[in-house]
Amino acid sequence: MVHEVEHRTLTAYLEEHSLKNTKQRAAILDVFLSATGHITSEVLFQQVREQHSNIGYTTVYRTMKLLCDAGLASERRFDDGVTRFEIAHEHHxxxxxxxxxxxxxxxxxxxxxxxxxxxxxxxxxxxxxxxxxxxxxxxxxxxxx
Amino acid sequence: MVHEVEHRTLTAYLEEHSLKNTKQRAAILDVFLSATGHITSEVLFQQVREQHSNIGYTTVYRTMKLLCDAGLASERRFDDGVTRFEIAHEHHxxxxxxxxxxxxxxxxxxxxxxxxxxxxxxxxxxxxxxxxxxxxxxxxxxxxx
DNA sequence: CGTGAAAATGAAAATCATATTCAAATTCAA
DNA sequence: TTGAATTTGAATATGATTTTCATTTTCACG
Incomplete structure (x- = not known):
């Protein structure tokens, strides 16, 4: 299983907060971790759609917020006004x-x-x-x- | 006349660019220079309205962009997502x-x-x-x- | 002074990213 | 298995900013 550690982290966070482990969340985490660099919600959504044509934009937004809260992603907003996400790692x-x-x-x-x-x-x-x-x-x- | 230097700077910029010297622009420049700190378009608009009840929001927006281009104002956008303006001065x-x-x-x-x-x-x-x-x-x- | 072409104004509508609503579907503890 | 709580996704709302467009104003030139 790829991204096993991260999936465990997410599961732990969900349990901790009485949230539910849905296929959408797992799928978005997978796509996010496989993407490179600083990805926008827009692009992430498109990539998610390639594998899961039924997942909505809103769910991608909400899930990325969740992944940030869970410490798996970091949100960055540069001067073009679009939010991008990076895989969380040390401060930089x-x-x-x-x-x-x-x-x-x-x-x-x-x-x-x-x-x-x-x-x-x-x-x-x-x-x-x-x-x-x-x-x-x-x-x-x-x-x- | 207050803000004489700045008004001359604006006039020079307008002439230079074949733009017109309107009462609205002069009024907004005055209010901006009299305001303190880092002011939002919203607050600036309200203050402009106190003296000039006929000036529109759009004109304030456009004029602040103009003042930035003319080097009289600087635009700043902090993490709350609202644009603020400060009187242009040295980098900081x-x-x-x-x-x-x-x-x-x-x-x-x-x-x-x-x-x-x-x-x-x-x-x-x-x-x-x-x-x-x-x-x-x-x-x-x-x-x- | 007039005049008219170019520019500016302001109200309304459009954008654009993001957030919220809500009915229907899903999850999962008991 | 069940049902209360959560999640989903489509649609709608939000909020800051921008654009549109008909009308008004400016100002260079005659």
Missing amino acids: DHLVCTRCGKIIEFECAMIEKTQNEIAERHGFRVLRHRHELYGHCRDCREDSP | DHLVCTRCGKIIEFECAMIEKTQNEIAERHGFRVLRHRHELYGHCRDCREDSP
Whole structure:
């Protein structure tokens, strides 16, 4: 069985919250885990439909929210206004190419530390943050070295 | 005349682009410059209405876009999904309190430098970025020191 | 000053992503 | 097996923003 660990995680979350284990939820989780990169609800729905022509858009939306709550997915909304989902993993930030849409992840302990210091200086307790760099990737910049 | 410099900037921009100098645009610019902080279109519209009961929502929207193009305003969209405008000034980032909505600006040359280095390492040329820290401000955090 | 072409206005309708409603179907504990 | 609770999916609603379009206003030029 593919994605066995994740299915167990979902099942555990559902039981924990008195929610039900439906075929739709399992199917959407499978498609989501098989997809690559940062996928929109729209594209995810289309891919789900290829295998399960009876699953509705609403169910995909609701299930993705559920997967986020269960810690299996993370929601990201970049400047184009569309929500994308990524498989949950360690904290990181993003580089977004505004020409081709490529998304690259990065992380930097120094920036994290510095931003927390800045926040502390203002009396803030930081709960989450977004740090996104928009520009042109290697393939899209005109002054390619 | 208040906001004389800004009105001249607007007029210059309008002439430059063969656009017209209307009372609505001047009025909205005045209200915008007199407002404090990061104002939403909604609130801006209400304030405009107090003085000019005939100006429409659409005109406020369009004019704010114009002011951004003219370099007089900057558009910001935080995680609540509503667009806010601030009087354009030097680059900076934001701390946002998710309880009371307070918005504090910060800037950090070191973070800027570091993020550009990271981008360069990935072959990216950064055109703009957003760096927002969400959390609880001094007045809203429960573990107030 | 007029004038008229171009641009702006504002009310209403359209968009677009997302959220909600609700009747029918499904799940699952007892 | 059963029935209460949950889920589903189609349709509808929402809410911010954008577009449409008929009417009004601006302003360069005569």
